[in-house]
Amino acid sequence: MVSGLLYVFVTALVAQNPAGQNPPAQTENGFRAASPTKGAPPDPSKALTPEMRGDIYMARKMYREAAETYLTGPRDSAVLANKTGIAYHQMLELDTARKYYQRAMKLDPHYAEAVNNLGTVYYARKSYRRAILEYKRALRIQPQSASILSNLGTAYFARRNYKEASALYQQALALDPEVFERRSSQGVLLQDRSVEERAKYHFYMAKTYAKAGQTERALLYIRKSLEEGFKDREKYQKDPDFAGLQNNPEFKLLMAMEQKVL
Numbered sequence: 001m002v003s004g005l006l007y008v009f010v011t012a013l014v015a016q017n018p019a020g021q022n023p024p025a026q027t028e029n030g031f032r033a034a035s036p037t038k039g040a041p042p043d044p045s046k047a048l049t050p051e052m053r054g055d056i057y058m059a060r061k062m063y064r065e066a067a068e069t070y071l072t073g074p075r076d077s078a079v080l081a082n083k084t085g086i087a088y089h090q091m092l093e094l095d096t097a098r099k100y101y102q103r104a105m106k107l108d109p110h111y112a113e114a115v116n117n118l119g120t121v122y123y124a125r126k127s128y129r130r131a132i133l134e135y136k137r138a139l140r141i142q143p144q145s146a147s148i149l150s151n152l153g154t155a156y157f158a159r160r161n162y163k164e165a166s167a168l169y170q171q172a173l174a175l176d177p178e179v180f181e182r183r184s185s186q187g188v189l190l191q192d193r194s195v196e197e198r199a200k201y202h203f204y205m206a207k208t209y210a211k212a213g214q215t216e217r218a219l220l221y222i223r224k225s226l227e228e229g230f231k232d233r234e235k236y237q238k239d240p241d242f243a244g245l246q247n248n249p250e251f252k253l254l255m256a257m258e259q260k261v262l
Contacts, residue, residue, distance in 0.1 A: 112142035146176035199228035
C-alpha cells in the first residue's frame with residue numbers, strides 16, 4: 001500500500017514548555033535569573049489552553065495525552081471534538097474517532113473538516129462508497145478545498161473509477177500545486193494516500209502532473225510507477241497528456257530502461 005494518512009493540523013507550539021509555565025528570564029551570561037514576580041499569581045492571558053497543550057502533544061505524536069488534554073476543554077467546541085477525533089484516528093481507534101467527528105458535526109453542521117475526517121474513517125475501513133458520500137458532503141460545504149478533492153479522487157481510485165479520480169486530482173492540483181506533496185499545513189483535516197495499486201496510482205499521478213505541465217514531478221512519478229511494476233509503457237507514449245514529454249531526454253531514458261520492480 002502507498003501509506004499515508006497525512007496529519008494536516010494547526011499547532012500553536014510552545015514545544016519546550018508544555019505545562020504552560022513562564023520560564024524565568026535569562027541573563028546575558030546565559031544563566032537563568034530568578035523571576036522578579038516569584039510568588040505572584042500567573043497571568044491568565046499567558047497560560048496555555050487545553051487546545052494549545054493538546055496541539056503540542058499532537059506535534060510530539062503523543063496522541064493519547066493529546067486526546068485526554070483536549071477532553072479537558074469546553075465540551076461545546078466543535079474544533080476540540082474534531083481534534084480529539086484526529087488523536088484517536090492516529091491511534092487507529094477508528095470507532096472512537098468516528099464518534100468525535102460526528103460530535104463535531106453535530107456541534108457545527110458546516111464544519112467541513114470534521115465531515116472530511118469522517119470520510120477518512122470509512123476509507124480506512126474500505127467502505128469507499130460511504131467515504132465518497134462524506135467527501136462530497138464536505139465539498140458542498142467547502143468546494144474549493146484541494147485536500148478534500150484529492151481525498152475524493154483517492155476514494156474513486158479505490159473503486160477503480162480512474163477517469164473520475166484523474167479529473168479530481170487535476171482539479172485539486174489546479175487549486176493547490178503542492179497538495180500531493182505537502183506533509184503539513186494549516187487546517188484540521190486528514191488526507192489519505194493509502195492505495196493498493198501503487199503502480200497504477202503513480203501512473204495517474206504522473207498523468208496529472210504532465211497535464212499540468214509540471215515536468216519534473218511527472219518524471220518522478222513515471223519512474224515510481226515503473227519501479228512498482230507498471231507494464232503498459234505504451235500508455236506513456238500514446239496518451240496525449242504525455243505528448244509534451246516525448247522529446248525529453250529523461251523520459252526517453254525511462255522508456256528505454258529495463259524494468260526492475262522493487
